[in-house]
Every structure is written in C-alpha cells, then in structure tokens.
Amino acid sequence: MGRSLNPMLSSRVFIATMSVFSGLFLQCSKPFPEGGAVSLLSLASTFDHYIFATSATYNGNLLMAGGGATGIEGADSLCAQAKDSEQPALPGTGSEYRALLIDSGNRVACTSINCAGGSSEHVDWVLRANTSYKRPDGTVVFTTNASGIFLMTAGLNAPLAAAGQWWTGMDSDWMELGPSTCTDWTDTVGNGAFGVGAVTGPAAFADGGFGGDCSIPLSLLCVR
Incomplete structure (x- = not known):
C-alpha cells in the first residue's frame, strides 16, 4: 500500500495550489487588461466594410482615367487611389477598395431581376453576401442578402452621401440599364446610368431614364 502524505505537508500543497488557481482566475477575470477593450474594438473595425463616393x-471613359485593360479595371484603380488620398483613415489598403459599377460583362451583379438565380449570376462582383456596409462616418447604409445585393425598393438605411452623383451602370433591379455604361466605361459618347446622394430609394443607384451624358464628370462609389 502507498504511504499517506503528512497532514501538514498536504495542507501546504493544497494552499499553494489554490493560490496559483486564484492568481490565474484574477488575471483572467480582468475583462480587458491594459487597454484591451480599445485594442479589440480597433481590431474589429479593421474587418468592417465601407462604401464612399469619391470627391474626384x-x-x-474610366479606362483612360484609371488605366488597365477594361473600364472596370480603370474604375477599380481610381477607387484604390481615392481610398488612399481621400479616405486614408478607413481600414484596409487602397487595393481592397473597388468600384461599385457594372458593365455588359466584365462586372455583373445580376442577370435576372434581383438575382433570382442567386450569387451564381455574379461576375467579379464587389459586394459580399450577408454583410453590412458603412459610410465613412460609421453609419450602416445597407446590408446585403445571400445573393450579395439588397432590394433597392426596400430602401437604404441612410443616404450613401449628403449630395453628389456617381456612375453605376445599373437599374433598380441590379441589372445593366440598357446601353447605359458609356460603352463599358471606355467612351465619353453616349449615356451612363448613375445614382445620386441625399436619397434612400432606388435613385441612389439608378436615377431613372437612360443615364447621364458620358462626357460629364461624376464620382465613383468605392467599396471594401
């Protein structure tokens, strides 16, 4: 049979063990030691998704303005530049921000009304599924569904911006608005569909008709 521990020794071992556990408990029970709360909030914000209208x-002809092989690539390059120069405080690098813009085939949101066929209709689409997008001031303006869009007819939570106009190429059902993409954003001749600020309805992305004159300068919507 094994020998029993000396009662006094057992007591000391017990007290020492409890002391260690007590110290660990007290340390772990501090919810955010040494400014951890701020660190966690900062970390969380780095994964947030933002949308902004360029000041430029x-x-x-976004191909000429931004370069690349297509008008969409040109627009993405312009958004990357705008993030770094106009919105440096937003999380992420410029290359993480792309243009919320469609054309006839290089970037497609939906090929049926409101993506009835789901996300398989996307081509190089820029919005994530089931994700909230914020303005630079932190206001959530919309949350996407499983198809990476939202119903424009249901409205935004808040305007995308207080004012302004921006190229989109789309109708209120997320499909291309006829021949309204300035020849896939490579021309200053023709018309381009656009959205406007200070509204929460479909006009924020599709201001009706067949768009504006492609020779007129408008902003871009850039999303992370």
Whole structure:
C-alpha cells in the first residue's frame, strides 16, 4: 500500500495550489487588461466594410482615367487611389477598395431581376453576401442578402452621401440599364446610368431614364 502524505505537508500543497488557481482566475477575470477593450474594438473595425463616393469626378471613359485593360479595371484603380488620398483613415489598403459599377460583362451583379438565380449570376462582383456596409462616418447604409445585393425598393438605411452623383451602370433591379455604361466605361459618347446622394430609394443607384451624358464628370462609389 502507498504511504499517506503528512497532514501538514498536504495542507501546504493544497494552499499553494489554490493560490496559483486564484492568481490565474484574477488575471483572467480582468475583462480587458491594459487597454484591451480599445485594442479589440480597433481590431474589429479593421474587418468592417465601407462604401464612399469619391470627391474626384471622372467622365465615362474610366479606362483612360484609371488605366488597365477594361473600364472596370480603370474604375477599380481610381477607387484604390481615392481610398488612399481621400479616405486614408478607413481600414484596409487602397487595393481592397473597388468600384461599385457594372458593365455588359466584365462586372455583373445580376442577370435576372434581383438575382433570382442567386450569387451564381455574379461576375467579379464587389459586394459580399450577408454583410453590412458603412459610410465613412460609421453609419450602416445597407446590408446585403445571400445573393450579395439588397432590394433597392426596400430602401437604404441612410443616404450613401449628403449630395453628389456617381456612375453605376445599373437599374433598380441590379441589372445593366440598357446601353447605359458609356460603352463599358471606355467612351465619353453616349449615356451612363448613375445614382445620386441625399436619397434612400432606388435613385441612389439608378436615377431613372437612360443615364447621364458620358462626357460629364461624376464620382465613383468605392467599396471594401
């Protein structure tokens, strides 16, 4: 049979063990030691998704303005530049921000009304599914559904911006608005669909008709 521990020794071992556990408990029970709360909030914000309208404006030839192989690539390049120069306080690098803009095939949101067929209709789409997007001031303006869009007819939570106009190329059902993409954003001739600020309805993305003159400079919507 094994020998029993000396009662006094057992007591000391017990007290020492409890002391260690007590110290660990007290340390772990501090919810955010040494400014941890601020650190966690800061970390969380780095994963937030934002949308902003550029201060800079561009005519419909986004290929010439931004470079690349297509008008969409040109627009993405302009958004990357705008993030770094106009919105440096937003999280992420410029390359994480792309243009909320569609054309006939390089960037497609939906090929049926409100993506009846789901996310498989996307081509190089920029909005994530089931994600909230904020303005630079932190206001959530919309939350996408499983198809990476939202119903424009249901309205935004808040205007995208207080004022302004921006190229979009889309109708209120997320499909291309006829021939209204300034020849896939490579021309200053023709028309381009656009949205406007200070509204929460479909006009924020699709201001009706067949769009504006491609020679007129408008902003871009850039999203992370």
